[in-house]
Amino acid sequence: MNEPLLCSCLVFSLLALGIVLVLIGSLRIKKALVMTDWALVPGRILSSELRRHWAGAEAAAVQYKPKIEYEYEVEEKMYLGKRWTYRYTGLSKRAAQDVVNRYPVGKCVGVFHDPRNPKDAVLERGGAGFGTVLVLCGIVVLTLGEICLRHID
Numbered sequence: 001m002n003e004p005l006l007c008s009c010l011v012f013s014l015l016a017l018g019i020v021l022v023l024i025g026s027l028r029i030k031k032a033l034v035m036t037d038w039a040l041v042p043g044r045i046l047s048s049e050l051r052r053h054w055a056g057a058e059a060a061a062v063q064y065k066p067k068i069e070y071e072y073e074v075e076e077k078m079y080l081g082k083r084w085t086y087r088y089t090g091l092s093k094r095a096a097q098d099v100v101n102r103y104p105v106g107k108c109v110g111v112f113h114d115p116r117n118p119k120d121a122v123l124e125r126g127g128a129g130f131g132t133v134l135v136l137c138g139i140v141v142l143t144l145g146e147i148c149l150r151h152i153d
Helices: 003-035 093-102 128-150
Strands: 039-055 061-074 077-081 108-114 117-122
Touching (some): 039 093, 061 108, 077 117
């Protein structure tokens, strides 16, 4: 493979990755901001457990996720929720266990739901912080791509 073609592929990849990171981060920020207007209804925890999964290159890293299911009612219709937050949820074992401990089976909780789509619900609002990190990383990657683009020739 010749060097100019390799450089062009690298630049294109950096620019594409930067755009994707900015878009995903922006969507997360938008979702977090919209959630501030979500309705709050009572709910009850049905199950709460810690799940382990492998992540990273060749599944070299272990991450933990709380798996929490809850029920709630909106306009006389029952719903089953499975998302505890829209924040990034690949956590350390201790952090994930803390979440599980906050939501024991049978506990009465507040459930935030989208009034236009009651199936979309969470126990904890937020997520703008991780979205901001993604946007900032995207900007850095786009900047690197632009610098590389200047040096092709």
